Amino acid sequence: MTTLTLPSVLAFDRKLEPSDALMYSGNWENINTNKEWQAIELFDRRNRAVKSNFKQEILDDEDELQKQIAEANLAWGDDAGLNHEHDTLKLSFTLRIINGLNQPSVCNKVEFESVYREKIASYVESGIEELANRYAYNIANGRFLWRNRVGSQKVKITVNHSSLSEPLIFDAYDHSLKNTSSEHKSVMILAQLIQKGLATDESVLLTIDAYSNLGKGQRIWPSQEMVLNSVKGEKSRHLFSLNGIAAMHCEKIGNALRTIDDWYPQFSETQSPIAIEAYGSVTQRGVAYRSTKNDFKSLLLKWLNAEGNDGITEDDKHFVVAMLIRGGVFGEGES
Structure with missing residues (x-):
């Protein structure tokens, strides 16, 4: 084959x-x-807030830091x-x-x-x-x-x-x-x-x-x-x-x-399901939980190239099909 x-x-x-x-x-x-x-x-909400986020060069300059702290942080947004x-x-x-x-x-x-x-x-x-x-x-x-x-x-x-x-x-x-x-x-x-x-x-x-x-x-x-x-x-x-x-x-x-992925390797540590993504990406944490060995494309090809219906575990099959349900463009070179 x-x-x-x-x-x-x-x-x-x-x-x-x-x-x-x-x-x-x-x-x-x-x-x-x-x-x-x-x-x-x-509705609009407008607040006179306090500044609390400064670049390192400001933190290193006490006079400039005090000056900026004294300035109001004017916030305007929807609510x-x-x-x-x-x-x-x-x-x-x-x-x-x-x-x-x-x-x-x-x-x-x-x-x-x-x-x-x-x-x-x-x-x-x-x-x-x-x-x-x-x-x-x-x-x-x-x-x-x-x-x-x-x-x-x-x-x-x-x-x-x-x-x-x-x-x-x-x-x-x-x-x-x-x-x-x-x-x-x-x-x-x-x-x-x-x-x-x-x-x-x-x-x-x-x-x-x-x-x-x-x-x-x-x-x-x-x-x-x-x-x-x-x-x-x-x-x-x-x-x-x-x-x-x-x-x-x-x-x-x-x-x-689609937050149903508890099949990724680190689940035993995190105890938290993640959304179905090709590389197990969780942007809020800045982490991708699925490496190039258990990502979507690798598992899909491993499954399709296996004899019979073997090749990957049932959990991996669930992940692959969940990615297909999610949808996307997955051609060679696409990410």
Whole structure:
């Protein structure tokens, strides 16, 4: 058998497509109704703050340091919070689960695609259930709320689908962020829906609402926009909104849903799952947990070049397929 190499052109479409998430203000007692929720609008916050971050040359010059400390640090940016009569944040988005794992969206090497189709078909029959459960678990635990989950008194998640007679309801705190899967009955039902979307021709669209009981008037955390070449003296923090409603980026929701990688070598030390990335990159920590031996491309080629369905462990197969679900451009030379 000829050793396969990566095609020069290889790409996979994303299979989990969350929408942007809109943010509303209301009260916990009204989480079972849609009538009492008020769209949250951004507002400007201007503060006269204290400078506390200096270059080393300033720290070495006592006179200049004292001069700069005496100057105010004028801060101007977007902010958002609950109405002062409301105690609960509602976050709403939809999630589309798309099939098509059986073939790349683009591949210019016939031999590669032929072997890929054979291997992935076998995996979908036996292994996709594990990934579906992990994605379902990250919906149930409300990981996608990010800072809006931290310190909340109560967090409830509801999931609707056309096949359900009533919504699936989860108490997020019953599902620890340190774990990645569960045999909880409602998690299993949700996992079956996700598995159906990934493995069959039936499209699946979920409607997801999360309720976080933060306290009256509490600050909430929309996504922050990246601003290039910000002008000094202008607004320095720009938050995301849609049609005037505070919101979270679909990319941020997606990152939370794919935080299922507890197969990387250092997990026994960190005890923290990371998002599915080709090299296990965690930018907040400045670390890439997957070396060139257990990164996505290395494991994919090792799997495809192995006889039968061996070559890599089941955990490595889960990681590889999770990367395919994540999607991306993976041709030779692409990174």
